[in-house]
Amino acid sequence: MRAEIIAVGTELLLGQTVNTNATYISAGLAELGIDVYFQTVVGDNAARIVQAIEIARQRADLIVFTGGLGPTQDDLTKDALAGYLNRGIHIHEPSMVKIEALFSSRGIHMVESNRRQANQIEDSDPLENSAGLAVGNALLESGMHYVLLPGPPREMKPMFDGPAKAWLRSVMGEQQTLFSRLLKFAGIGESSLEQAIIDLIDSQSDPTIAPYAKEGEVAIRLSTKAVSLDEAVARLDIAQQQIKQRVGQYLFATEDIPLEEAVLRLLRVTGRRFATAESLTGGMLAELVTSLPGSSGEFVGGVVTYTNDMKHKLLGIPLAQLEGTDAPGAISESTAAMMAERVRELTDCDFGLSLTGVAGPSEAEGKPVGTVFFGIAERGKPTVVHKAMLSGNRDIIRLRSAKAILYRFWRLLSVD
Amino acid sequence: MRAEIIAVGTELLLGQTVNTNATYISAGLAELGIDVYFQTVVGDNAARIVQAIEIARQRADLIVFTGGLGPTQDDLTKDALAGYLNRGIHIHEPSMVKIEALFSSRGIHMVESNRRQANQIEDSDPLENSAGLAVGNALLESGMHYVLLPGPPREMKPMFDGPAKAWLRSVMGEQQTLFSRLLKFAGIGESSLEQAIIDLIDSQSDPTIAPYAKEGEVAIRLSTKAVSLDEAVARLDIAQQQIKQRVGQYLFATEDIPLEEAVLRLLRVTGRRFATAESLTGGMLAELVTSLPGSSGEFVGGVVTYTNDMKHKLLGIPLAQLEGTDAPGAISESTAAMMAERVRELTDCDFGLSLTGVAGPSEAEGKPVGTVFFGIAERGKPTVVHKAMLSGNRDIIRLRSAKAILYRFWRLLSVD
Incomplete structure (x- = not known):
């Protein structure tokens, strides 16, 4: 599957915000075995969002949008895509209930535009927003996959990692899946860690061994493609053991915990x-x-x-x-x-x-x-x-x- | 002038590198009064770089490239653009002298591919690289402006701020600059703030008034194009006063402080x-x-x-x-x-x-x-x-x- 990421937001084009969402989504798609060929950034403008969609669908099977799902009139992504696909917009009731409950529990008047965050493109699957109000959407039409995620990274990340990836896995069906395991280290710098296992990194192609640094901790991601979890686990265990023999005293977790x-x-x-x-x-x-x-x-x-x-x-x-x-x-x-x-x-x-x-x-x-x-x-x-x-x-x-x-x-x- | 930024590099599409260059260049172009309508990221692939150029020239007068000027065979930007424009490539002699001098002063053998960094598209203007070896290029053809910058931010930034901006100013001639001011609010949500001033946002085109949310605080950016700072300040002051009358009790700063x-x-x-x-x-x-x-x-x-x-x-x-x-x-x-x-x-x-x-x-x-x-x-x-x-x-x-x-x-x- 070939993907394109379309980040929507004038603040990106003004250079006020760094497009870290495209980076995060690209890395996540790579883990799913999906190749990203282009990333596009477009402003909060319906005509130009449609232009970007027209171009992307000629060169991708999957478009992942981020941004433009919020309550304001600048939030246009759902409207633009629905218009482009000649679909209606309806209300996703559970999201509306959540929005109304929130405002009523806070005892404050809800600005009407907040209801827009419950909008759902006709015949799409809702993607739950566990960290905010704007519901995501996912849909498949004529072989093209569309996934709509919010812009704020705090909302985008859990929606992408949870319901959006689950939706993608379900539409991709059976195939070799990428399994990966994160080894987390502390008390050692990224370059020292890499030096200690450089021969393993260079000689290993399955699982691949990729070190990276992450906010005061360093991590190694082991990745392998396999048809079953058992097969993957066996391979990941061997690589983990090799690494542990070298730098075990710094290894505090074999999953993504701080x-x-x-x-x-x-x-x-x-x-x-x-x-x-x-x-x-x-x-x-x-x-x-x-x-x-x-x-x-x-x-x-x-x-x-x-x-x-x-x-x-x-x-x-x-x-x-x-x-x-x-x-x-x-x-x-x-x-x-x-x-x-x-x-x-x-x-x-x-x-x-x-x-x-x-x-x-x-x-x-x-x-x-x-x-x-x-x-x-x-x-x-x-x-x-x-x-x-x-x-x-x-x-x-x-x-x-x-x-x-x-x-x-x-x-x-x-x-x- | 309408601009598009094309960042070239497979590492961006894999999510290994954040595209901070697009942010930096966008902000710099905004200061010059140049509107950026799209940002594109494409991998190290000549055919897809040409595709991206074809699309961009239909919707922009200026394309700023970043990345793909280095010595390796993955560095394809100059070749792709020269091929697209049917122009030759020649050597920029001062850059070649600099490259050879560097290797000879370090007393090490120069890998032949390093010479590629002195490549210059026929009839283009060289842009000096004060922090590295790859020379930049700028050229104008049939009303389209092309600026080629390196990918490493350390090299890109001084080349963009120095010779590239000078080249852009010279081709644009005298014109207006964008001035902006950030108003920061707390104690009010983004949607309530927007509602309180929605008529101003809708009716005002100069300065433009754009609200956005930022980690527990909300902000409004006022922007105006003017030929002098005094002229800009006068207009920004009027808009700020109008907003302050409505929501002054939430306005804690008129600059970007938390x-x-x-x-x-x-x-x-x-x-x-x-x-x-x-x-x-x-x-x-x-x-x-x-x-x-x-x-x-x-x-x-x-x-x-x-x-x-x-x-x-x-x-x-x-x-x-x-x-x-x-x-x-x-x-x-x-x-x-x-x-x-x-x-x-x-x-x-x-x-x-x-x-x-x-x-x-x-x-x-x-x-x-x-x-x-x-x-x-x-x-x-x-x-x-x-x-x-x-x-x-x-x-x-x-x-x-x-x-x-x-x-x-x-x-x-x-x-x-």
């Missing part, structure tokens, strides 16, 4: 809980953990002690430890240890985790940007402090700091 | 500071604020009290307030008030902000997903608590909660 989820799972087994004391990360570590539903079973809470005064007031760290010529300072091994210990004691839980360091843009206490100390205090055991020198801009250093302590915590828990 | 930055700026003026106590947002509010460099001047820190036990241990809220049949519960107006007051007292600063609610996926204390209470305690004043019913998935509810309290805090500070 490091914080791997940590929570280990804690859950033994019913233990932790708390955090953050300085340079300013709440990011707690935020990463609490972004996972159900994290309150393992994570109790913590403090954000962004200033010395707060390290003193909230954690009871003596000011003499933090300030003065001979003091170790806030960015030090001993302060990291105290922060971890104090937050554990305050919250009376099993582990206290602390982070203190220099996120930048400028140095602090004479320590360069990227200097980070992180401590792990465990009930009844000596506190451990690690030091790291991290690179990147402010946001990246903060994220890498949070991931670095999660990696050390995961290691500690997994050897328990 | 809401948290607007809050910090107001605090900075009066030298006041705040602390946070977060439940459902789990540190996200603190994280948003501390992602801004220099935020320690206005933000001191806070607590993440994710469990009832922590609201008791860290904030001293009585367990009788949180648990039991007749207790108000953790998700209540009175708990939000206590959290805000206690964190303000603990940290001894001017304001305490609190967030407690249900992020989902399931309800809590009998309250539905999306129920959020947020409190603002101010030194010497009565504490204010707001309630909101927010929609979206867990991540979106958390983000909207953080933005909702920032909006209320901004309003409080801006009327001070």
Whole structure:
């Protein structure tokens, strides 16, 4: 099957928004074994959307649209395609019920245009929007497949990965399917990981081995085409084993979960809980953990002690430890240890985790940007402090700091 | 002038590379007053590149290519366009001298294919590559303008901003430039904002008024073409004033800054500071604020009290307030008030902000997903608590909660 992606949105043509949706959808289609030959971007203009459809259907069997499903009068994708195919538009009742329920539960007046998000092209299959209101559509006509996804990546991604891929698999029918498995690593950089297995990457064609970096973690995707799951699993297991022998100590998951989820799972087994004391990360570590539903079973809470005064007031760290010529300072091994210990004691839980360091843009206490100390205090055991020198801009250093302590915590828990 | 951007590269179609070049070039062309109507991505395939050229020249006066100027046999853009135009290819001597000098200075053998980077389409203007070896080309034929830029952003950007823009200005002659201004809003949804000014959007063509949503905030871009900045500012001011009369209470900035930055700026003026106590947002509010460099001047820190036990241990809220049949519960107006007051007292600063609610996926204390209470305690004043019913998935509810309290805090500070 040959596909074309049509991203709809004037903001893309004005250079205000990067077309990451085309990248995401292209990668996902490649995994399904569908080749993308063209990507097109067109503005919020019905005539030009139709032009783009006319061109695409001459060179593709599948058109995936993204954007233009929202409530405003600039959202034209469904109308344009329905007009082009001489089909009507009707209301997808479950979506309308959801839209009305939402506004009524919020007790606010619903602007009439919101109903447009329940529009469905006649004789199309609805694609559920789990993260928003605009329902997607999928339809097949004269051998041409059309899939309509919303524009906001937060809504597009779950709809594409869930109902849209399921629809595509069902219309493609039986054939060799691509199976893939994600191996997730932390505590090792992308290039070091690649170097450790470069001979496997170069010599292997089935499964293929493709490393890539993803927000403070690195991953390897193993992919193989097979007619059955069993056949695929056998091949993926062999490749996984080869890789594990080389870099197993960094491998925290064989599925697409973040490091914080791997940590929570280990804690859950033994019913233990932790708390955090953050300085340079300013709440990011707690935020990463609490972004996972159900994290309150393992994570109790913590403090954000962004200033010395707060390290003193909230954690009871003596000011003499933090300030003065001979003091170790806030960015030090001993302060990291105290922060971890104090937050554990305050919250009376099993582990206290602390982070203190220099996120930048400028140095602090004479320590360069990227200097980070992180401590792990465990009930009844000596506190451990690690030091790291991290690179990147402010946001990246903060994220890498949070991931670095999660990696050390995961290691500690997994050897328990 | 109407433009189309053609990005050439199979890696874009595989989803391995994000097409940031199209964004950069689109924004740059908009500044020159050139409208981009389409962006196309095509792989490293001569026949399909020619197809894309044929389509683009029917709907544009200018085609800007990016990618496919390198040394390998996959780099086909110049050959494809020259073939399409029935022109020859010759060597651009200064580029060849540069290529040979580079390899000789490095003392390494030059792979013959590197010479291809000095290729120039017959009767075209060379565009100097200050950051790499592949020379760019620009040419005009039968009213169609063609600009060929390299693919690596490091090489593309200086060539586009320097010689390519100079070439475009010279062929366009004197003309108007696009000026734009971003108005940022919070506390109002995209559709309500649009409805409030729909008559202005519909009736105004200069400046144009375009609303769009952006991660928990909404924005309006005003754009006008003018020959001078003064002329543009005068027109943008009038449109801004019209919009402000309708929805001024939601307008927190007339430039592209996040809401948290607007809050910090107001605090900075009066030298006041705040602390946070977060439940459902789990540190996200603190994280948003501390992602801004220099935020320690206005933000001191806070607590993440994710469990009832922590609201008791860290904030001293009585367990009788949180648990039991007749207790108000953790998700209540009175708990939000206590959290805000206690964190303000603990940290001894001017304001305490609190967030407690249900992020989902399931309800809590009998309250539905999306129920959020947020409190603002101010030194010497009565504490204010707001309630909101927010929609979206867990991540979106958390983000909207953080933005909702920032909006209320901004309003409080801006009327001070």
